[in-house]
Amino acid sequence: MNLSKQLATMQQTLSQLTEEFQQLQVYIANLEAENEWLRQQAAPAVQNNSQSENDGLHTLQKLYDDGIHVCPAYFGKTHDGGCLLCMEVLSNVSN
Ligand SMILES: [Zn+2]
Structure with a gap:
């Protein structure tokens, strides 16, 4: 494989990784929002052991x-x- 083909392959890989990274950032943001909502729902039960x-x-x-x-x-x-x-x-x- 010549140098320009290798470079094109690397650029494609980098592009895919960047896209996956952005999807993961959205996924994490959604999980954090859901986690915060769950904490708020569970807080009264956790704070009041009696x-x-x-x-x-x-x-x-x-x-x-x-x-x-x-x-x-x-x-x-x-x-x-x-x-x-x-x-x-x-x-x-x-x-
Ligand atoms: Zn169930």
Whole structure:
């Protein structure tokens, strides 16, 4: 491979890396925003250790209703509704 072909290949690679880097920056920004939102949702439960079990259930139920998994498998990720694992967790906590 001659020098100009090598240079063209390197430029293409650099261009792809730059694009991937920009996508990662957007991904990270979205994760940081989601993390901040989750912190705000969980803050009342974390700050008040003396809360009753009903408050804890209410917090979990609210997170689930807001579209966030509360099951161990997907905790913190968003859902489109109807996660059986979450329903199991909410059912066990309320009993
Ligand atoms: Zn779930």
